[in-house]
Amino acid sequence: QVQLVESGGGLVQAGGSLRLSCAASGFTSGYYGMAWFRQAPGKEREFVAVINWSGSRTAYADSVEGRFTISRDNAKSTVFLQMSSLKPEDTAAYYCAARGGMTVGYSRADYYYWGQGTQVAVSS
Numbered sequence: 001q002v003q004l005v006e007s008g009g010g011l012v013q014a015g016g017s018l019r020l021s022c023a024a025s026g027f028t029s030g031y032y033g034m035a036w037f038r039q040a041p042g043k044e045r046e047f048v049a050v051i052n053w054s055g056s057r058t059a060y061a062d063s064v065e066g067r068f069t070i071s072r073d074n075a076k077s078t079v080f081l082q083m084s085s086l087k088p089e090d091t092a093a094y095y096c097a098a099r100g101g102m103t104v105g106y107s108r109a110d111y112y113y114w115g116q117g118t119q120v121a122v123s124s
Contacts, residue, residue: 002026002113004096009118012086016122020081022096022115027077033104034072034079035111038092038120045095049081050104057104064090086122093117 008020022034035050049060049070058070067086072079079096097111105111 002098004098004113004115006094006096006115006118009094009120011121011123014087014122014124016086017082017084018086018120020083020094020096020118020120022079022081024077024079024096024098027098027100029100030074031102032098032100033102034070035097035099035105036070036079036081037095037097037108038090039095039117040089040092043092045108047106047108048094050106051079052104053102059104059106083120086120088122088124091120091122093119 003025005023031053033052036048037045038048039045051058051070051072055072067084069082095117096115098113099111
C-alpha cells in the first residue's frame with residue numbers, strides 16, 4: 001500500500017522560504033514520478049511542480065517558476081519542494097502526489113496516490 005506523508009508547512013512572511021517534504025512508502029520499484037499540487041480556499045487544486053523518477057526532468061507552473069525547486073532523494077524515498085520568495089498568493093494546502101512509471105503528468109487525473117496535505121500560509 002502506497003503512502004505519502006507531507007511535512008514542512010507553516011506560516012511565513014512574504015519574501016520568506018519554506019521547504020516541504022514528502023516521504024513515500026510502499027512502492028515496489030523506484031520508477032515513480034512525483035508532483036506537488038496546491039489548493040487555495042475556494043479554488044481548484046492546481047499543479048505546482050513535477051519530477052520524474054530519476055530526478056533528471058522537472059517542470060513548474062508559471063506562477064512558481066524561478067521561485068520553487070523540486071528535488072528528490074531516492075535513497076530516502078523523499079521528494080522536496082523548496083519555496084523561496086514566497087507571496088501571499090502562495091497560501092494554500094500543498095499536496096504531494098505520485099504515479100508509477102517513467103513518465104510525468106501535469107494534471108490531477110494523472111496521479112493515483114495522494115498525501116494528506118500540509119498547510120502553507122504567507123502573510124503580507
